[in-house]
Amino acid sequence: MTRFVLVAGTTATARIEGISAAGADADSVAHTPSADAELIEYGHLVRAPDLPVSPTGCPTPATVTRAVRETVGFETLVVDAGLGAPTGAATVEVGAKPGRDVRETDPVPTAPGAWVAARELGRALPDDELVVGETIPGGTTTALGVCRALGADVPVSSSLPENPRSLKESVVAEGLEASDLSPGDAAYRPELAVRFLGDPVLAVVGGLATGALQSGTDVVLGGGTQMLAAAALVRHAGVAAPLTVATTAYVDRDVDAAGTAERLDCEFVATDPGFGDCDGPLTRYAAGEAKEGAGMGGALWLADRAGQLATVADGTLEVLERSTDKHGT
Amino acid sequence: MTRFVLVAGTTATARIEGISAAGADADSVAHTPSADAELIEYGHLVRAPDLPVSPTGCPTPATVTRAVRETVGFETLVVDAGLGAPTGAATVEVGAKPGRDVRETDPVPTAPGAWVAARELGRALPDDELVVGETIPGGTTTALGVCRALGADVPVSSSLPENPRSLKESVVAEGLEASDLSPGDAAYRPELAVRFLGDPVLAVVGGLATGALQSGTDVVLGGGTQMLAAAALVRHAGVAAPLTVATTAYVDRDVDAAGTAERLDCEFVATDPGFGDCDGPLTRYAAGEAKEGAGMGGALWLADRAGQLATVADGTLEVLERSTDKHGT
Numbered sequence: 341m342t343r344f345v346l347v348a349g350t351t352a353t354a355r356i357e358g359i360s361a362a363g364a365d366a367d368s369v370a371h372t373p374s375a376d377a378e379l380i381e382y383g384h385l386v387r388a389p390d391l392p393v394s395p396t397g398c399p400t401p402a403t404v405t406r407a408v409r410e411t412v413g414f415e416t417l418v419v420d421a422g423l424g425a426p427t428g429a430a431t432v433e434v435g436a437k438p439g440r441d442v443r444e445t446d447p448v449p450t451a452p453g454a455w456v457a458a459r460e461l462g463r464a465l466p467d468d469e470l471v472v473g474e475t476i477p478g479g480t481t482t483a484l485g486v487c488r489a490l491g492a493d494v495p496v497s498s499s500l501p502e503n504p505r506s507l508k509e510s511v512v513a514e515g516l517e518a519s520d521l522s523p524g525d526a527a528y529r530p531e532l533a534v535r536f537l538g539d540p541v542l543a544v545v546g547g548l549a550t551g552a553l554q555s556g557t558d559v560v561l562g563g564g565t566q567m568l569a570a571a572a573l574v575r576h577a578g579v580a581a582p583l584t585v586a587t588t589a590y591v592d593r594d595v596d597a598a599g600t601a602e603r604l605d606c607e608f609v610a611t612d613p614g615f616g617d618c619d620g621p622l623t624r625y626a627a628g629e630a631k632e633g634a635g636m637g638g639a640l641w642l643a644d645r646a647g648q649l650a651t652v653a654d655g656t657l658e659v660l661e662r663s664t665d666k667h668g669t
Numbered sequence: 670m671t672r673f674v675l676v677a678g679t680t681a682t683a684r685i686e687g688i689s690a691a692g693a694d695a696d697s698v699a700h701t702p703s704a705d706a707e708l709i710e711y712g713h714l715v716r717a718p719d720l721p722v723s724p725t726g727c728p729t730p731a732t733v734t735r736a737v738r739e740t741v742g743f744e745t746l747v748v749d750a751g752l753g754a755p756t757g758a759a760t761v762e763v764g765a766k767p768g769r770d771v772r773e774t775d776p777v778p779t780a781p782g783a784w785v786a787a788r789e790l791g792r793a794l795p796d797d798e799l800v801v802g803e804t805i806p807g808g809t810t811t812a813l814g815v816c817r818a819l820g821a822d823v824p825v826s827s828s829l830p831e832n833p834r835s836l837k838e839s840v841v842a843e844g845l846e847a848s849d850l851s852p853g854d855a856a857y858r859p860e861l862a863v864r865f866l867g868d869p870v871l872a873v874v875g876g877l878a879t880g881a882l883q884s885g886t887d888v889v890l891g892g893g894t895q896m897l898a899a900a901a902l903v904r905h906a907g908v909a910a911p912l913t914v915a916t917t918a919y920v921d922r923d924v925d926a927a928g929t930a931e932r933l934d935c936e937f938v939a940t941d942p943g944f945g946d947c948d949g950p951l952t953r954y955a956a957g958e959a960k961e962g963a964g965m966g967g968a969l970w971l972a973d974r975a976g977q978l979a980t981v982a983d984g985t986l987e988v989l990e991r992s993t994d995k996h997g998t
Contacts, residue, residue, distance in 0.1 A: 384795040417759055428793060430746055430759035464757060466713040 342642070343467040344405070344414045344562075345548065346380055346635060347474050348373040348431070349421030351439035351447070351539040354478025358507055361394040361499040361629065362477035368392065369477045374427035376402035376475040376634045377418045380409065384663050386428025391664050394499065398624030399660055401636035404613060405473065406663075407655030408639035411648045414471070419461070419548070421454065421476070422540035434458045434547075436540035442485050442515035448543065451535040455547035462551025469558040471586070471642060472549060473635015474566055476541040483569035485512045485537030491524025492572040493603070495595035497565040501628040503594070512537065530573040542566065546573035553581040560584040561606075562638015564591035564631060571604045584609065587637035590625060611640035613652050621660065622653060671971070672796040673734070673743045673891075674877065675709055675964060676803050677702035677760070678750030680768035680776070680868040683807025687836055690723040690828040690958065691806035697721065698806045703756035705731035705804040705963045706747045709738065713992050715757025720993050723828065727953030728989055731963035733942060734802065735992075736984030737972045743800070748790070748877070750783065750805070751869035763787045763876075765869035771814050771844035777872065780864040784876035791880025798887040800915070800971060801878060802964015803895055805870040812898035814841045814866030820853025821901040822932070824924035826894040830957040832923070841866065859902040871895065875902035882910040889913040890935075891967015893920035893960060900933045911936065916966035918942075919954060940969035942981050950989065951982060 354360045354369050362372045368390060375388035379402040385391065392400035409416065420431035422438040434457035440447040462470070476482075480496050487494040496508060516522065519536035526533035534543035549559045549570060561567035564587045571585055584607040591597055592610035601608035613636075615622040624630065643649045683689045683698050692698035697719060704717035708731040714720065721729035738745065749760035751767040763786035769776040791799070805811075809825050816823040825837060845851065848865035855862035863872040878888045878899060890896035893916045900914055913936040920926055921939035930937035942965075944951040953959065972978045 382795050384793075386790070386793040386795075419759075428761060428790060430748075430761045432757060432759045461715070461757060464713075464715040466711050466715075 341467050342414050342469045342471060344416045344635060345470050345472045346377055346418045347421045347472060347541050347544045348377050348418055348423055349436060349438065349476050349539065349541040350424035351476060351478050351482055352441040353481050356511060358504050359481055360477040362392065364393055364395055371425045372400065372477050373475040374423055374425045376400055377427050377429035379403060379406050379663055380416060380634065381418065381429040383410065383659055387426045394629055396624060396629065397621055398629040399621050400634060401630055401632060402634035403659045403663065404636045404652065404656045405634050405639040407652055407659045408643045411651050411655055412642050412646045414642060419544055421544040434461060434544055436544055439539040442482055442537055443511060443518055445518050448535050448538055448540055451538065451540060451543035452531040454540055454543045455531045455534065458544040458547030459551035462548040463555040465552065467557060470552050471560045471562050471635065471638040472545055473562045473638055474541050474545055475634045476539055479539060479541060479566045481508045481511055482539040482542060483566040484508050485515050486533045486542055486569045487572055488512050488516060488523045489521055489526035489533035489537040490572055490576050491527045494568045494572055494600050495565060497591050497594045497631055499630050528576050530576045533573065542570055542573065545570040549574050550577045550579050553579050553583065560586050560638055560641065562586050562635040564597065564637065565595060568597060568600050571606050575604055586641035588632050588640060590628065590631035594631060609641055611637060611644050613640055615653055618653050620657065622656060670796050671743050671798045671800060673745045673964060674799050674801045675706055675747045676750045676801060676870050676873045677706050677747055677752055678765060678767065678805050678868065678870040679753035680805060680807050680811055681770040682810050685840060687833050688810055689806040691721065693722055693724055700754045701729065701806050702804040703752055703754045705729055706756045706758035708732060708735050708992060709745060709963065710747065710758040712739065712988055716755045723958055725953060725958065726950055727958040728950050729963060730959055730961060730965035732988045733965045733981065733985050734963050734968040736981055736988045737968035740977045740980055740984055741971050741975045743971060748873055750873040761790065763790060763873055765873055768868040771811055771866055772840060772847055774847050777864050777867055777869055780867065780869060780872035781860040783869055783872045784860045784863065787873040787876030788880035791877040792884040794881065796886060799881050800889045800891050800964065800967040801874055802891045802967055803870050803874055804963045805868055808868060808870060808895045810837045810840055811868040811871060812895040813837050814844050815862045815871055815898045816901055817841050817845060817852045818850055818855035818862035818866040819901055819905050820856045823897045823901055823929050824894060826920050826923045826960055828959050857905050859905045862902065871899055871902065874899040875906065878903050879906045879908050882908050882912065889915050889967050891915050891964040893926065893966065894924060897926060897929050900935050904933055915970035917961050917969060919957065919960035923960060938970055940966060940973050942969055944982055947982050949986065951985060
């Protein structure tokens with residue numbers, strides 16, 4: 341049996357001006373992971389105030405994941421990896437708290453404990469296969485930080501059409517300095533990389549994937565450059581088991597995800613949802629926005645495996661229409 | 670769409686000697702709701718230490734609910750109504766904490782807040798139908814307390830073959846005295862009844878059912894005398910909408926549940942899982958143990974509606990066999 345696991349959390353790094361497009365404005369960004377969890381669980385908002393959209397109106401990729409779930413019918417689990425706003429989705433706890441800005445000295449003190457608790461959870465889940473997604477605004481910046489700390493060469497994509505690379509680099513450089521680390525200092529110590537340069541979501545994804553693989557469960561990391569960072573964490577934890585990274589064609593077009601996956605000894609698949617032929621809000625994806633998130637690449641891969649990829653665009657539009665009508669009333 | 674909601678919590682009332690059979694001994698009783706949630710979600714234990722069994726070896730009714738879920742395939746939601754031990758099941762929070770002994774002055778101070786949060790959740794859930802189950806050792810005693818406080822005439826069943834009625838009556842009498850209430854003093858004030866004589870699970874079930882009914886969602890209370898108490902709470906909250914109580918043939922044989930449901934203007938259905946023809950641990954049910962719990966009556970009703978009632982006994986034995994093998998390894 342396949343279970344889709346959404347690892348949902350926050351980092352104050354997202355509040356840095358220009359870092360994230362995962363919300364219409366700074367206030368709504370904090371609600372995005374909580375809303376994404378509700379959309380995937382219920383196909384509706386329950387406690388979250390608004391459907392997450394980018395400043396230019398690109399709807400959250402959680403609507404795509406939900407659409408696939410309604411067709412393919414997989415089980416789900418939401419892990420609270422430091423949510424910063426109420427959610428009506430049921431969540432499992434691993435001791436994670438919202439991450440602070442990576443430019444602080446010890447931004448994610450809960451990371452090592454959350455890694456261990458998530459690893460135990462990954463070992464204990466009875467499923468044959470986990471497809472893991474993430475939702476954390478600002479997450480590509482902390483992914484860059486983690487890779488620098490590990491000394492892993494992973495490219496960094498963005499939810500914005502123009503990737504603010506130099507801003508991310510300067511944030512990570514400040515973070516390394518604040519934590520008194522040089523690039524590569526956290527090699528083979530993944531818990532330290534996520535604690536000092538990362539975020540609680542990467543800690544949980546890394547721990548969960550590690551534990552699941554150790555217990556013989558197949559793991560698909562459904563996401564873009566954040567999941568490549570998670571794959572690097574798994575490898576730096578000493579786990580050599582087969583691992584797949586499944587992302588979207590949008591990430592694949594943006595950065596060399598395939599080559600990076602290969603260097604990390606991961607299978608790689610990029611799926612195109614075919615939104616280029618759509619009218620309306622999904623054209624924002626074809627224009628290079630959002631690209632990934634909330635397990636979209638993993639969900640598209642599940643849809644493709646089930647022979648249902650062609651239904652995803654219409655299904656997503658249906659989810660969108662329904663979920664902008666709050667509480668289904 | 671139908672969703673099965675498990676409302677899971679604890680009350681220190683269960684620690685009174687002779688009150689509950691929901692665990693092999695006093696220590697394991699605290700883990701029963703957490704284990705029940707895992708069994709229904711995963712069909713396996715994840716964080717809970719042991720499969721809940723009565724002192725004589727009757728397995729938890731959660732195994733029956735899980736077996737039905739594997740056949741019928743309904744969605745689930747676990748609400749944390751004051752869990753007292755870790756669970757690997759994802760839960761939604763409504764601000765409930767474990768209940769204290771009803772013989773104390775203010776045993777469930779979180780009850781009014783949890784009622785309101787659960788009511789909002791019930792209003793917001795997008796499902797067409799909720800089937801609500803409960804798991805709380807000691808819950809029949811607090812159900813008696815709530816009914817006394819409301820002045821509602823509801824009989825009280827037991828998970829033990831010999832119902833310790835006089836013990837329950839004396840506990841409730843002490844509880845009324847400690848809270849300075851006479852029978853009926855909390856009539857039409859359900860939040861007070863659950864706060865002073867009840868438990869956090871009844872608060873959440875009452876609030877959730879009230880909110881769901883108010884928003885036009887069908888509600889089936891899947892359980893025995895605790896769910897009759899919950900139905901009384903809903904009626905005392907001023908909600909006159911159609912409401913169904915679905916229980917097991919074991920409860921129906923023990924007390925006049927049908928007549929009570931009729932007085933509360935509820936539809937009533939009692940379903941027999943046919944365990945009388947089984948060998949092994951399920952014979953404990955036919956001997957009058959457990960009787961209900963973890964939504965068993967509601968699940969059996971769903972199985973019957975789907976034409977799958979005949980598969981429940983074998984399915985339950987399969988779940989039992991699998992889940993005594995911890996973590997599926």
